Amino acid sequence: MRRAKRKIAECLIIFFIISSLPFLIHKISGEGFITSANQGDVVDQEQTQATSSGSVICHPYWIAQSFKPTLPILTRVEVRLQKFNDISTDVTLIIRDNLTGKNLTYTSVSSSLITHTPSWIEFDFPDIEIEPGKTYYIICKTDGGDWPHRHLYKWSCSDLDPYPHGQTHCSVDGGKSWQSDKAYAKKDQCFRTYGMEKEKNNPPERPQKPTGPNSGEVGIAYTYTTSSLDPDGDRIYYLFDWGDGNESEWIGPYESGEMVSVSHTWNREGNYTVRVRAMDEHGATSEWSDSLSVSVPILQQKNVEIEKLMEELFHGMIRWWNAFLISLRDNFF
Incomplete structure (x- = not known):
């Protein structure tokens, strides 16, 4: 009886562990790293060094990081964020090819997913096509927060210029204008971009041989x-x-x-x-x-031409016969 109860307990424990694995994999990987299931993409660009307390994100402070991709499809982005005090508004991540240009894509994550310790947060959006070697911008913003009272987020960064293909940019007016001066030239935010190659496009199969009449007439x-x-x-x-x-x-x-x-x-x-x-x-x-x-x-066209010729010949013979009869009458009667 004890052996049977032990077997039942072991089965229940194994079932609990197996059923919990998807949730655990989805939620945590490494240092508070929030991620989703494998999408078949790979890390393209990244900067993971954090040597300062981070860049402030709260309204109207926006932070951007420029980068140059090597893959033509951008699938998702991860940034290292930390929550301070009681900020509760979502964080929105935007991709642009110009700091003041149109959004190429954007998505948001809930404040509840961001902890009070630095954590890698995933922003997953529909895949977009981008141009390898061209400069793009990861922009993070939120609509809430209170800078004097430190209700805000911070985006981890480094002041040692670790990423050679971009830098930090800051806006203090909600993205209307951007500061990219010497103060930010050696500053890089912590980020990872994921991408993939374009799927091979196969041409259509050779079409079927056309079906339809194999003979006809002109003009139809x-x-x-x-x-x-x-x-x-x-x-x-x-x-x-x-x-x-x-x-x-x-x-x-x-x-x-x-x-x-x-x-x-x-x-x-x-x-x-x-x-x-x-x-x-x-x-x-x-x-x-x-x-x-x-x-x-x-x-058919030749037949029409022959018929026309025969008709003209017939009428010609009639005219000749009538003329002959008139001439005969005038000479003999």
Whole structure:
């Protein structure tokens, strides 16, 4: 009986530990490091030295750190923050490519996630495309706080110029203007940026051979149909080559696998080949499809010309016969 109770207790303990792991991993990693599940990204830029008490964040004091990414996709940012006294407003992190420009993205974290000891706080936002080697700015602000009474946040930093690709910037008027003078030239905030390479974009598959009439007449519109599949599920545009020196414009977009029908009129007799290619919404193009041969014969036009000639000949003979009868009457009667 005791052995059975011990087994039950062991199972309950194991269950509790396993069920708690996701929460523990989500909340804490290292020194109060708040993070989320692995996103498949990697650290791109970082500055982790903290040699001063930190830069003040409270309204209207904003702090920014410039950086130069090496990866084309920015996925999230971590900064080292600390709460002082009873400030309770959220902290907002903004990404810009100009200190006074538009926000490229932004997100906020609750004051409840920031402790009274320095902690790495994650700001996770929808992935954005950025230009490697270009200067960007991490801006932190809050709408509350009271500087004289020290109800504020501090962003850990170093005065030893540890990060060679950027520096600290300060605004004392809510982001309207920024100070970037010598006082901040060797100052860098504690931050990490995460990024990833762009996912490879695959072109659409070679479109199906166009289907439609393989013969026709001059001046009449005929409709041809095709489709393609995109391996990435992207929307697709189509370009038809009509074989007479004319091409359609890029038509679309259509969903992957959706049938598309386009009409064309040939203005001269001849033999033509109709083919089509596909392009996804990112600009990747497929190979040309197999060609469909279309004949616009001249036989019918020649028949019309012969009929017209025979009609003119018949009327000519009638006129000649009438003239002959009139001449015969005048000479013999």
